[in-house]
């Protein structure tokens with residue numbers, strides 16, 4: 160994994176969030192829309208505000224792997240970027256005259272889920288949230304007429320797309336250590352968890368979605384397309400890796416096609 164690329168990316172990009180100037184205008188949205196948006200954004204704000212303690216602990220446990228050198232530092236910077244998102248969203252909630260949250264049920268379920276299994280699972284649940292965030296901030300930037308919400312949503316959308324790419328790089332490194340059958344199991348459970356999360360979010364944020372003229376079903380449809388796009392890119396990389404490994408094996412002296420039939424998959 161090219162962790163140096165990510166370290167540089169986060170160092171440059173997070174600074175932009177601290178310096179981001181928001182339009183100096185009062186919120187002019189109708190009362191019901193303002194209220195629904197403020198509540199919804201406050202939930203996302205709470206989700207972005209974690210300190211990453213467990214994620215960092217998990218990261219330390221794989222820090223010695225050769226292919227993940229520098230990953231620990233990259234995760235520290237990634238967590239810092241998420242905290243800069245929390246700060247931007249807090250400014251947005253204040254602008255919308257909403258209330259910042261300390262606890263909220265869907266956020267608590269989400270945090271509990273993240274720590275159920277191991278680092279890969281923690282990252283996967285985090286990734287699920289980022290795929291949902293991509294849809295959410297995309298809709299806010301396109302459909303909310305408030306200039307402060309638009310400015311923040313546009314920046315967060317760009318950042319979350321970077322995060323998706325960062326997580327994909329990490330998952331690729333971990334998935335190449337699994338057999339093709341286990342990769343399929345992983346895909347299935349990832350899809351199931353993502354679908355369940357999209358249902359919960361589309362229900363929990365239904366008032367906000369209504370104010371943006373988006374139905375919960377349309378939100379879930381967009382979320383499913385984002386998942387497909389993420390997953391197909393990941394699978395393309397895994398296939399390329401497998402093809403490359405097979406070609407390397409074929410060019411190795413002593414390799415024969417008949418022996419290949421009984422060989423294990425190069426990625427197992």
Ligand SMILES: [Fe+2]
Nearest residue numbers: 207241244319
């Ligand atoms: Fe974020």
Ligand SMILES: [Fe+2]
Nearest residue numbers: 241289319322
């Ligand atoms: Fe993120």
